[in-house]
Each structure stands twice: as C-alpha cells, then as structure tokens.
Amino acid sequence: MTTPDHPFSPRGARLRARRVLVAGLALGVGLLAFPATGPSRVGAVGPLPACRVADIQTLPGDYDSWSTTLVDRILTVGEDYVPPDLVSVRDAGIAGGGYIREVTIDDLAAMAKAAADAGSPIGVWSPYRSYQEQVTIFNNYANFDGFDDALTYSARPGHSEHQLGLAIDFMTAGGGSPLPGDWGTTPAGKWMAANAWTFGWVLSYPRTKDGGFYSDITCFHYEPWHYRYLGRELAAKVHGSGLTIREYLWNNFTMVDPITGQPVPTATPTPSPSPTPTPTPSPTATPMPTPSAAPSASAQPVGTWLGVDPPVVLGGVGLIMLASIGFVAWRGLRR
Ligand code: DAL
Ligand code: ZN
Numbered sequence: 172m173t174t175p176d177h178p179f180s181p182r183g184a185r186l187r188a189r190r191v192l193v194a195g196l197a198l199g200v201g202l203l204a205f206p207a208t209g210p211s212r213v214g215a216v217g218p219l220p221a222c223r224v225a226d227i228q229t230l231p232g233d234y235d236s237w238s239t240t241l242v243d244r245i246l247t248v249g250e251d252y253v254p255p256d257l258v259s260v261r262d263a264g265i266a267g268g269g270y271i272r273e274v275t276i277d278d279l280a281a282m283a284k285a286a287a288d289a290g291s292p293i294g295v296w297s298p299y300r301s302y303q304e305q306v307t308i309f310n311n312y313a314n315f316d317g318f319d320d321a322l323t324y325s326a327r328p329g330h331s332e333h334q335l336g337l338a339i340d341f342m343t344a345g346g347g348s349p350l351p352g353d354w355g356t357t358p359a360g361k362w363m364a365a366n367a368w369t370f371g372w373v374l375s376y377p378r379t380k381d382g383g384f385y386s387d388i389t390c391f392h393y394e395p396w397h398y399r400y401l402g403r404e405l406a407a408k409v410h411g412s413g414l415t416i417r418e419y420l421w422n423n424f425t426m427v428d429p430i431t432g433q434p435v436p437t438a439t440p441t442p443s444p445s446p447t448p449t450p451t452p453s454p455t456a457t458p459m460p461t462p463s464a465a466p467s468a469s470a471q472p473v474g475t476w477l478g479v480d481p482p483v484v485l486g487g488v489g490l491i492m493l494a495s496i497g498f499v500a501w502r503g504l505r506r
Pocket of ligand 1: 324325326327330331332333391394397
C-alpha cells in the first residue's frame with residue numbers, strides 16, 4: 172500500500188519545489204515571450220525630444236492619417252505635402268476665406284454656429300498654407316527678427332500645421348488680425364478656449380503651466396488664435412490628458428525616432444477617420460509677427476523595454492528567480 176506524500180514531508184517538499192520550478196519557468200518565459208499589447212503606445216520613441224531644428228520625415232504622414240500626423244520643429248511633412256481634399260472655409264458658413272481639409276468642415280460649421288449663438292462670433296484669419304507660402308512667411312519673420320527668434324513663433328516650411336490643412340488662425344468675426352494683443356482675452360478667444368475642443372479643435376500652442384509665453388514643450392510662443400483639428404474623439408482625449416498636441420502625438424502615435432529619423436515599431440494601428448477627394452490649394456492671409464524670446468529642452472518618459480511593458484519584464488524575471496530558488500531548494504532536499 173502506498174501512502175500519499177504529505178505536503179510537508181521531504182518528498183512532498185521536493186514535489187512542490189519541482190512544481191514551482193516548472194510553473195515559474197513556464198510563466199516567466201511565457202510573459203517575456205509576449206510583447207506589450209496595450210493601446211496606442213509607441214515602442215521606442217522615449218522622452219519628448221527637445222526643441223531642435225531638424226528635418227525628419229514625420230510618420231505617420233499619409234493623408235489618411237491626418238489626425239495623428241505630427242509636425243514640429245523636428246518633424247516635417249516635406250515640400251510635396253498638399254492635402255487632396257481642400258475646400259473653401261466658406262463651406263462651413265464661417266466668415267473669412269481660404270481653404271481647409273474637407274474632413275474639418277462639419278465641425279467647423281457647428282463650432283462657428285455655436286460661437287455666434289453664444290454672442291462671440293468667430294471668423295477665419297489664416298487656414299491652409301502651402302509650403303511656398305510658409306517659405307515667404309518664415310523668411311519675412313527671419314529677416315525681420317533673426318532666424319532664432321522667428322523659430323519661436325513661426326514654423327519653418329514643411330513644419331507648419333497650416334500645411335496639414337487642419338489648422339486655422341481664428342479671428343473675431345468682423346474684426347481684424349488676432350495677432351496683436353492677447354486674443355485669448357477677447358470674447359471670441361475665451362469662447363474658443365473653453366469650447367473649441369468639444370468640436371474637435373484644440374489649441375496647439377498654449378501658455379506654459381506656470382503662465383509663461385514661450386513653451387519648451389510646444390517649441391512655440393503662446394498663440395491663442397491657432398487651433399488644430401483632431402476630430403472630436405482625439406480632441407477629447409488630448410484635452411482630458413492635459414497634454415499639448417505635440418506631447419500627446421509623440422507619446423501615442425508618432426512612429427519615428429527623433430534622433431535617427433528611423434521608423435520605430437508600434438503596437439497600435441493609427442486610427443483616423445476617412446477623408447474625401449476634391450483638390451484646390453490656394454493662398455490666404457499672412458499674419459504678422461508676435462514678440463520673441465526663450466530657449467529649448469524638455470522631457471517626458473514613455474515606452475517599453477524591448478517591446479515589453481516594464482512591469483511584465485519585472486514579473487517574468489521575478490518568476491524565473493522564484494523558480495530558480497525552488498530548484499536550488501529541491502536539489503538541496505535531494506542530497
Ligand atoms: N505660427 C505657427 C507656429 C506656424 O507658423 O505654423
Ligand atoms: Zn497659425
């Protein structure tokens with residue numbers, strides 16, 4: 172007759188140790204074998220890059236990825252980027268002229284109507300700008316203020332959200348340029364600051380958290396008039412995150428290494444609504460300068476370890492260690 176091994180007998184202990192070894196090794200290896208599957212994190216981009224002048228091709232950068240395409244002082248869409256679905260801003264029934272991507276029109280119309288209904292009507296000062304228009308604008312500023320200062324309030328050609336066909340410098344309907352003074356303190360500017368994101372439009376270049384005018388996060392001065400369309404869903408996420416568009420897109424969607432310019436893997440597909448056809452670029456109003464100042468640099472960690480979330484790596488390593496300890500104990504008991 173055989174007696175079952177008591178859990179605390181030497182043989183029972185050996186069996187338990189063996190089970191710990193096998194289970195620990197299986198779990199540890201299993202955890203390490205599967206890459207992170209969390210939503211919308213980029214694998215290896217790392218901290219938010221400092222504001223430096225570079226010309227790295229942005230990624231994603233195709234016309235369908237409009238909502239997640241980032242341009243900044245480093246990332247460019249290049250000279251040939253001309254959105255295929257530009258339409259007149261007048262299609263949205265808003266004051267002003269120029270062109271914008273068709274995907275923005277419904278929300279632009281809804282926002283313009285809501286602003287007017289609230290007694291603070293808005294108009295368009297400067298919407299889509301071509302690469303060549305931005306050449307003229309930036310060079311004018313650089314000649315006027317010097318290259319370094321111009322950089323702090325004007326995007327180099329290829330680096331402007333206006334070239335995406337998704338940004339508008341708004342004005343007060345019937346008013347003039349929003350650039351002098353602080354448009355953010357006018358009724359229209361205040362209404363936009365409070366409500367634009369609910370219509371999919373987000374302020375691209377806010378003040379710093381402590382009220383400063385130049386931000387080394389956005390790499391630009393505060394621009395209370397400049398809003399970028401992200402679509403309502405992404406705009407709500409960006410607004411809720413408390414991050415700027417630049418931080419949010421670098422953190423979640425940009426798929427290029429900011430130093431090498433090489434594509435980096437991502438675990439997440441980039442969501443984006445579908446656009447529509449109808450080309451027709453064309454020029455528009457050219458705003459005037461805003462004052463100068465300030466440097467660069469910033470940081471914000473992000474990412475995984477070799478494509479695996481850090482807690483998963485630690486869990487896997489811990490389990491393997493546990494298994495090893497169990498193994499050593501088992502060997503000791505055999506002696
Ligand atoms: N003024 C903004 C930064 C632009 O030039 O796009
Ligand atoms: Zn602008």
